[in-house]
Amino acid sequence: MQSSSIRALLTAEVTGAVLLPEDAGYAAECAPYNLAVDHRPAVVVAAATASDVQAAVRFAAAHALPVAVMSTGHQAIVPADGAVLVTTRRMAEVTVDPRARVARVAAGARWQQVVDAAEPFGLAPLNGSSPLVGVVGYTLGGGLSPTMGRAHGWAADHVTAIEVVTADGELRRVDDTAEPDLFWALRGGKSNFGVVTALEFRLFAAARLWAGGLFFAGEHAAAVTHAYRRFTATAPDALTSSIALLRLPPLPGVPDFLAGRFAVHIRISHLGTADEGARLVAPLRAAAPVLLDTLGDMPYGSFARIHADPVEPAPFLERTAMLGSLAPGAVDEILAMAGPDADCPVQFVELRHLGGALAHPADNAVGNRDAEFALWVVAVGMPTDLVPENDFADALLERLRPWTTGRRYLNFMATHDIVAEDVRGAYDEKDFRRLRSIKRRYDPTNLFRLNHNIRPEPEEAPVTDDTLRNLLDQAAITDTLHRYTAGLDHGDAELFSSALTEDAVVDLTPATTKIGLDFPVLAPRDMVVSALIPAVGPLDTSHVISNVRTTVTGDTAHLKCYAMAQHFPPGDGPRPDRTRHALMMNRYDADLVRDGERWRIRRLTIDSAWFSGDPTVLMPAE
Template identity: 40%
Template sequence: MTLIEELRAAVKGEVFGPGDPEYDVQRQAWFLLVDQRPAAVVHVTGTEDVQAAIRLARRHRLTVGAQPVGHGATQATGSEAMILLRTNALDSIDIADGVARVGAGVRWRDLNKALTGTGLTSLPGSSGDPSVVGYTLNSGVSWFGRKHGFASNHVRAFELVDAEGHHLRVTKDAFPDLFWALRGGGGEFGIVTAMEIELLPEPAIYGGRMMWYAEDARQLLRAFSEVTTTAPDEFSLWAWLINMPDLEMVPPPMRGRWMVAIDSTYLGDGDEAEKLLAPIRAVAEPLVDTVGLVPLEKVGEIAQEPEDPMPGVGKVVMLKEFGPATIDALLELALDRPQPSPLMLLEIRHVGGAFARPGAQESAVGTMADPYFLLLGGMVMAPEHAPALHAEISTVVGGMAPWTGGLLPPTMAHGEPVEDVYPAATLQRLREIKNRVDPTNLIRGNRPLV
């Protein structure tokens, strides 16, 4: 029997191989430029399917990786020597006693919706599309993280299948080293099938998006800088420079021009939030203003991030500060130029707060010392566009070098070496645990440790 035949005989879920008509669709990551070509794609229906796939991978000397969606996919995933597990069907959500148990296929939009009206919240990210488990294994930078820290520090337990095919429940008391590693160390230690996370009391959420023409960019970014310098932990503020495409789907006044967007959430009273936003509103009246009370199920829509797979390229760097000199340099690099930029967006996200403080319990994620990060992104609609976009990202990152900071949060790393993500002592401990629980390196994640 071939590998595909053996898998089909061993698992309940669907199996696709390179010879199948649907293979090219099934193998895709969310980032379409990541060219995954695994030996097989298996849609697992439960723990038994995961165990069967691991047994066959070991027999055929292959590796195993898990992807419900593929938002974190890198060139490290989906090689020809890998069985790629799709965990979408593991979509159960159980909420009891202030804890949510979520399957590996649950997306943030699903959990946010399930929690709406319960008076409880978790720590959702900027989009509703990524999986809760994948996001949390890689630290989890939430809208509410300035108040509550990384999402990974709020995990109570992981359920996983290890490299030997054993089904484990991992907690701080059972397998404490593995528990430490899974909280922010990524998906290299086992195939996580479910996770239990602590829920938090949900205050009123006040926030939304404001947009202006880029002619006001310098004043708006300076107001953003001033507000974030003294912002309370309950307040999160993100600024964007968006290069609107010249397409019919874009409103005519915005079509083909740079815009500024500022997104916010405030955990508390709307009047207090408006006091914080007042210096920004004083610069100019926004063309778009969606700021108001936000139901939890709509939090993933504030930043209006795309959910359909796309040929995107992104890069994140930390910023030690975001003052007038930083703003002037960024605008000169991105906007004040004779030729149109291939960049589609630049995001400046204010972090700090609880992100910069050690969690109550030790985890691999540590802290994020720098108070801002800069995200640059664009799309490669044809192969010949790629060199210009990569060159532009390198130019902007190079120009911002006087202000760039240290290590990236794992959630925001995309293909960078692990040395750019973890301190040396943390990385050494992660590698020791990896070598202990998976000495043959059978389980592969988006960010290889060895």
């Protein structure tokens, strides 16, 4: 499609900017925080309103183009090449209802804006570690708060309403009662179900924190990490923490005492008093000499000091796994790979303590509630240049396999974790099946696929009346075979007769001739019954039917199958010491006709595939 046509169609509908590859500002609009992905979309819609998002989605659907959405781009996933990229950073409104303790945020809002808006009321959200991270993407991926996660759970658990543009271009407001399945899927399903234009979520009373960090020299990593393991085993839910093994390069923003050296950083956020916090962390402070201790009382608005995340864009690799426990053996494996004596190529190996309210069940798609820790590995650089770092992550995850749950945290999964099996690994199996079913309902063509994609569940072929009639006929015809053979096995003339038409013909000569018996063609039904029931009925006989193939044409049918029949003389079948028998593998070839709801055999020819035993067993007694 020509650029001029794209521009004309979209600018007529969009109040924000429409940018094409040749336009000034296109590259800047496409640039994410994580520079590991370079987006080159067919067009960028810099949305200013929800109506702009609707126009972009409708345009994409009409021209069979995928839709990608970006607020800050902290998570590098799939390049939006050739797509319609919707950027939402201009939609950044934040409002707080202090009485209801609820915030409403537009799609492009960042966490510092929400914290600043809530702080005057003594309230706070379940925000991430960085003030620059977008609220929506973080929350739709679960939202693991390093300030109050263990106290209140996942951020997605406290979302009360979502406004979203779905693949049909409709703007929907969903909650527990309005389209609850979509509401359930969005909270944990990331951008798979539409472009979220606004979120509403609960806030919590938290004006201040006792928080900060402890830094230790890397040579004390073993003592500090094992002390942290013991510390988390008894930590109250009001205390959320993490530990990171750091190898930070000497870059702008990296403190001098960390630049170019191996260090250990423990991060603490406590909702109790300073005295309680100091008592809880005393074993950590005593584990080894402290390089820097920043723990203390702080306004909630200063939360960014806890992790001190970088603020400048950079390319980086992320890998993750969820641990069911932090056993001593798991700590030893981490230290062997990333401790002071290891040749560790990555900059960051982190463990975030879960449990507490993060383990509580909730009615959404966020999983990992059985995990005790989230492992996060980060390496700085372009993915193509980080082969040793990625190999290191593979090796570390493999060595930790005995302690992992087999799941991953979606918000820590990036460019190397985007294939179908990786995405499945972020969810409980039952939840993943439900997500695929909801995806089929709301995005059957997978318009929203440039993400950790949840593919729509395949459409099931409709069962037509003809299909149903054929299945019923197949079952009824098989029942006719069973009436025929069961009648012989049990000497039941009435059951046997019910399988045959009045003019039925049964021709056993192809089979009997092969085993040296002289048996006539039998017709009609009365003759068939009077000949076979006395001959076979007294024997200890059992038929097994297999490989039934049937063709139905109106009220007639043609059937072929195998019938294996084991015959013993009367009374000998149950006696294992008797070996005289006749075992026949026969081929049935039959024509049938419909008789009301039943089918009956009009002609049956029986041939022998093979025979074993004594044919005289089949000869009538004198």
